[in-house]
Amino acid sequence: MRIHFTVEDLARLRMVASLGPVAESVFALDLFGRNGGASFNTWRRHVRDRLGEGVGNVEQLVRERRTPVELLEMAARSADRAVPRPPAEEWVSRRVTATVLGFCQVAVLPYWSKVRGHLESERDTYGRITITNGVECLLETLHPRLCWNPPVLEVSDTEDHDVHLRGRGLLLSPSLFLQGRNHLFLDREHETGLPALVVSAPCTSAILSDLTETPTSDDEALAALVGHTRAAALQALTESCTTGGLSERLGISLAGASKHATVLRKAGLITTARNRNTALHTLTSLGMALLHGEPFMAPQPQRN
Incomplete structure (x- = not known):
């Protein structure tokens, strides 16, 4: 995939620490169902134990092989009650969203302050790079799988197609649970309406240890x-x-x-x-x- 920037897009480049706990839970659920990310195996066992009877719903959703982008879109549609949908589609959307939220409650929310702190640290590092060396240096060092070839950001391991931002700008966000996929592009992030590129943040042994601790009350x-x-x-x-x-x-x-x-x-x-x-x-x-x-x-x- 090739993301084409204009001068206006570079000026409107934004970065957030995270797209929020629901988005991180979608990435975490995807990671939970894949064999990748061996360092997360202890976390997988811990989450499975905490899910209890709810693990069946999660495993069913994993077997459906829905992509993270699809799950995020379904969660956004489920939250938008103003848009009428056929009953069958509405039920599927509610089932999928309920499963994602149930997984969120067990796997992400109890640890959200630590997860967000880790991601804020990553965001701040990117911010220092931008302030010191400029936006182009940020794009050059954002992720090993990304290549900045002005005015195009080349994203490897994705479909061969072109994305033209056309002055809309781009929202950047790190993710703890996007391990193995490296990056994910959203044509429209639900909250801001901006195109978004999510990149996997480095995972430390300290944050992995935090994810398997007994949650607070x-x-x-x-x-x-x-x-x-x-x-x-x-x-x-x-x-x-x-x-x-x-x-x-x-x-x-x-x-x-x-x-x-x-x-x-x-x-x-x-x-x-x-x-x-x-x-x-x-x-x-x-x-x-x-x-x-x-x-x-x-x-x-x-x-x-």
Whole structure:
């Protein structure tokens, strides 16, 4: 694959630490089902034990051999309730999404603060390279499987085709669980709408050890994931409310409530429906299960 940049694309290049816990869980589920990444074998056994009866749903999804891109698209469609779909398609989407979220709750969320810290460190390293040597140096050193041949970023081990950014820019993100695949391209990342290129981050023995430790209690894990104020925001959103309502329930400014809601939405924990100048925030299935420490269950097909 060849990604073609314009001057506008280079100017609009952005980098985030992660696409969020749901995206990382999709990559982790893909890694869980593949034989690659031998260093993750202990983690696989640990996750299998923690899944318990839910491992059957995960193994079924693995056997379907859906790609990470497909799983991310299905999760995005499942969150968009405004788009009507045929009942059969809706059920498949809900089943797949529920399985991904259940896997997320067991394999990623209890360790998210450490995973995100590791990825933030990688992002900061890339940032220092960019500040010191420029954007082109970043693209030259982003990943061994990528080759910067101005104005084209050549991505090996993918389909032979061209992607023209046409001034849209590009979102870059490291991933801990994208081991073996090295990189993944999304034509449109759900939250930002930007084309995105995810690259695998180096995995250290320390982070591997963190992934097999006994998780902290539900309350501590929730606070570590989103912070104490945002944990309180999740509690406040057990009943949907507007940004103004959230501000009143938490006793914080309107701007602060809006900022916390944005972070929770990007993490896939709430959805926001807008009507003119009003934003109504609602917990997602992931947010509800995280809040109450409940396992996700894949929906069962309806019988006539």
